[in-house]
Amino acid sequence: FPPLPEKAPVGQLRDGSFSPYAGCLKFSQLPLSKKTKDGLAKANYKDMTDIQRASLPHALCGRDILGAAKTGSGKTLAFIIPVLEKLYRARWGPQDGVGCIIMSPTRELAGQLFEVLKSVGKYHGFSAGLLIGGRKDVDTEKEHVNDLNILVCTPGRLLQHMDETPNFNCSELQVLVLDEADRILDVGFKRDLNAIISQLPKQRQTLLFSATQTKSVQDLARLSLKDPEYLGVHEES
Numbered sequence: 001f002p003p004l005p006e007k008a009p010v011g012q013l014r015d016g017s018f019s020p021y022a023g024c025l026k027f028s029q030l031p032l033s034k035k036t037k038d039g040l041a042k043a044n045y046k047d048m049t050d051i052q053r054a055s056l057p058h059a060l061c062g063r064d065i066l067g068a069a070k071t072g073s074g075k076t077l078a079f080i081i082p083v084l085e086k087l088y089r090a091r092w093g094p095q096d097g098v099g100c101i102i103m104s105p106t107r108e109l110a111g112q113l114f115e116v117l118k119s120v121g122k123y124h125g126f127s128a129g130l131l132i133g134g135r136k137d138v139d140t141e142k143e144h145v146n147d148l149n150i151l152v153c154t155p156g157r158l159l160q161h162m163d164e165t166p167n168f169n170c171s172e173l174q175v176l177v178l179d180e181a182d183r184i185l186d187v188g189f190k191r192d193l194n195a196i197i198s199q200l201p202k203q204r205q206t207l208l209f210s211a212t213q214t215k216s217v218q219d220l221a222r223l224s225l226k227d228p229e230y231l232g233v234h235e236e237s
């Protein structure tokens with residue numbers, strides 16, 4: 001398992017060459033759909049943060065990502081943008097079911113990133129649902145979960161659907177996001193996470209983000225990522 005470089009050269013590819021988008025500083029310079037660009041502009045996002053500059057050129061090419069950057073560095077957009085673009089390019093529609101699962105350690109964090117998804121994704125037609133414990137009646141949720149394109153969830157609730165919801169189907173999954181992976185593991189979701197990942201199609205893009213690089217994050221990366229791009233960004237502050 002290669003150690004993370006202290007500071008990943010922004011946009012540098014495996015062979016040492018640079019992505020054509022490596023020098024981009026603004027979202028408007030990236031090859032994004034107009035719907036995503038409009039969503040970003042409407043939410044007033046213009047300049048990329050370091051982790052966004054480092055990871056988006058790779059993630060937009062369909063690569064798996066292991067991104068490590070401290071809290072507050074802008075990891076949310078580093079996965080929400082590739083998720084929207086992946087489904088958009090696949091012409092994902094209402095009939096296509098679950099195309100993306102975004103996993104978050106807590107209900108609160110799931111709720112926050114759901115808001116970002118709704119705001120930046122507002123011009124896309126994707127349906128998205130927040131599947132977290134406690135808040136909503138799980139039986140009502142079970143009737144609708146197969147109609148959602150993007151699931152934002154905590155591991156416990158997702159596993160509950162996998163175990164209990166009749167015909168729950170994620171066989172066409174395009175992207176799996178593991179956000180705040182270090183915290184997902186900290187709060188004791190390791191078993192749930194392994195059980196979930198074992199039930200997902202292997203042919204998918206996986207984006208794993210974490211504030212820290214721990215042994216258990218590396219184990220998770222080994223289990224869930226395919227030939228990933230390792231991006232460690234430590235912003236000067």
Ligand code: ADP
Binds near residue numbers: 048049069070074076
């Ligand atoms: P992390 O997940 O790394 O802790 P977040 O994605 O939650 O960070 O972002 C932290 C804050 O930075 C949020 O308030 C978010 O709106 C803001 N932010 C993220 N990306 C940008 C950007 N490109 N330009 C301006 N603000 C941003």
Ligand code: MG
Binds near residue numbers: 075076179180
């Ligand atoms: Mg975050």
